[in-house]
Amino acid sequence: MTDPSPAPAPTDRREFVKCASCAIGGAIGLLPMAAGVYVAIDPIRQGGGPSSVGDGFLRLAMLEDLPVGGAPVKFSIVSDKADKWSRYSQVPIGAVYLQQTKPGEVVAFNTVCPHLGCFVDYRASQKDFFCPCHNSNFNLSGALLSGVSPRGMDTLEVAVRNGREVWVKFQTFKANQAEKIPANS
Amino acid sequence: MFKKLKPLQDWIEHRTGAGKLAQEALYENIPGGSRWRYVWGSTLTFTLAVQFITGIVLWMGYAPSATSAWESVYYMQERVSGGWFLRGLHHWTAQVMTVLLVLHLMQVVIDGAYKAPREVNFWFGVILLQLVLALSLTGYLLPWDQKGYWATKVATDILGSTPLVGPYLKELVLGGADYGHHTLTRFFALHAGVLPGLVIALTAGHIYLFRRHGITPKKPLKKPDEYFWPEQVLKDAVACLAVLATVLFFVVRHHGADLGAPADPSSNYPARPDWYFLFLFQFLKYFPGHWEVLGAIVIPGIVMGLIFLMPILGQWKLGHRFNLGLLCAVLIGAGSLTAIALREDASNATYQSGVSHAANDAAVVKDLARSRGGIPPEGALSLLQGPKLFAQHCASCHAFDGHNGLLAKLTAPQSAPDLKGFASREYLADLLEPARFRSSKFFGNTKHANGKMAKFLDKHAADFAGESKADLAKVIEAISAEAKLRSQQQVDVRDAARIQEGRKLFETLGCTDCHSLGKWDPDDATAPDLTGYGSRDWMLSLLHDPSHARFYGEKNDRMPAFGKDEKLSGQQLGRIVDWLRGD
Known part of the structure; x- marks a missing residue:
């Protein structure tokens, strides 16, 4: 037990037993912990977002649906979506504002505020975009007029195909950054 | 370097008394010195800790509903890197825990550690035993695969046959008249909330009472007394290491834990409980009709009651021998029934073909989930409908990759x-x-x-x-x-x-x-x-x-x-x- 023995052998043994206890105890505790942490951080390892089929453009509207020089019109983005084990066909994944600035020229904005991801409203009375969360507002070109957003509204690539079909490449971008960086990069 | 930390150590000690607590824990006296036979309690505490750690992380990936439970477990097992290992640790530690519980009980009864003044602690232990079995039972359903679904159906039907309160109890447990979303949410709440909470509380009480009365030394004492630290700690650690090695052996051998085909109420899957309940399943075969309640509830209830009463019975002159005899009878009885059940199944062609069909279904559905880029929202079972209908209606003439759509050989030439x-x-x-x-x-x-x-x-x-x-x-x-x-x-x-x-x-x-x-x-x-x-x-x-x-x-x-x-x-x-x- 605790009686200090003058012989070195028992003390050596006791030290060995202490070390061995700590080593084994540490190892057996560490293994399940490590396995748990490794699995828990899986989302960071997986990274990236869902990949889209084709060129990523979706047909959203016809030119005649958009008044020239008029108010932006909101369109839901409906697409196939994969989420962990599930695959969904044709579910809403976001929305865009489309605006025909000149005949045949369309601009598209993601409806999400670049600040912290709230849904930005179009205010017909003020003719602007307004984020109801932290009061950022943007003009119809998407530029920041006032408020805390680090950048203007996120524009999306638009293509007018076959004369009147409006196709948009829907993307989301990282929140609260001065630069527009795709969210899945 | 450590000297510099002394003021911090003192500060913490003054506020929390943690050091004193550790001191008390480590320097508990063990009459007759450390022994291998005292390790079982520690191994159980260790397995419990493993279950908490692995369980919480599994929880992060589990979605309890009839159309997402199997699917989320599939994702954990097949798609999350290391997921199979974590799931395997949880599954096999649960199995090993059942064995350790029996060993711990045997050691306590054989050494007479249930006798005064340790009766209450013995009861705590018996309740803990039942809580752990309840954890096994509830956990078995959660993957919502054929195995768990059908086994648990039998278990809840037994519950339903309890006189008077049975039907109400069953509905409460199932969250309704039949199996569905709420069966899973309730089983999950029991498995991950209520039962672990009770286990923590009772384990704390169990360890407190154990420390209060000290270890029951096996006489005659062969060595001088020792402190718990470090000799007994080393023995406990080595035993835990052996437990972990056993678990790892099974985890690696089975690549985690088996996940059968998704629960299908329309299939003829042969229901079997997990191996540690197989003796009860076999026992029921001897109680036809309305006698079943005897085999399912009354007799197991009496046996549990007698085990519970061991500390009282032990006070009689021949009490300890009676208790030993009872324990032997229960273990030999359960062992024999398990062996009979396994032997009957081994020679039961219907059971064997049911199991192999289910394994084929599982392989088909996992392959579909992978190759189709995910599972539709109505659940994995829907993925199996196509091949099942093909096997039933088309495979008498057509083949699919040389089989019937469900990996079974064709019964007629194509x-x-x-x-x-x-x-x-x-x-x-x-x-x-x-x-x-x-x-x-x-x-x-x-x-x-x-x-x-x-x-x-x-x-x-x-x-x-x-x-x-x-x-x-x-x-x-x-x-x-x-x-x-x-x-x-x-x-x-x-x-x-x-x-x-x-x-x-x-x-x-x-x-x-x-x-x-x-x-x-x-x-x-x-x-x-x-x-x-x-x-x-x-x-x-x-x-x-x-x-x-x-x-x-x-x-x-x-x-x-x-x-x-x-x-x-x-x-x-x-x-x-x-x-x-x-x-």
């Missing part, structure tokens, strides 16, 4: 084409080899074996293998593109020009003498219309009525009109077609 990869480029290229066309893989056992198509292929064999080889490839690409297969989405876009060319060559090569492509003309057609060949609509129309002039007409060889004759509903036909097309 008389119609193997439909694996139907309408794909590879399928068509294979089909249009004259020798292959006549082989049993395609039309060899049908009357088309010597029909116009076979003769056409023979006649042009040299040309198709030589000069027109490249043209034929384009025609194949054009016909295959009609199917709009998901697996060919990218190549169909890439080869758009070749496909356009192929459509023109369709006529050049003489296909239009019998077939049509692009526009079907009822007056001109003598062979199936290939407009939209292999597409969902085309296949549904063919299944509706293969004898329709658009398809085989009068030349149809035995293929039933599944839709027209109402053999299968439109929805069922859709399931088969979606599965064949890989949608």
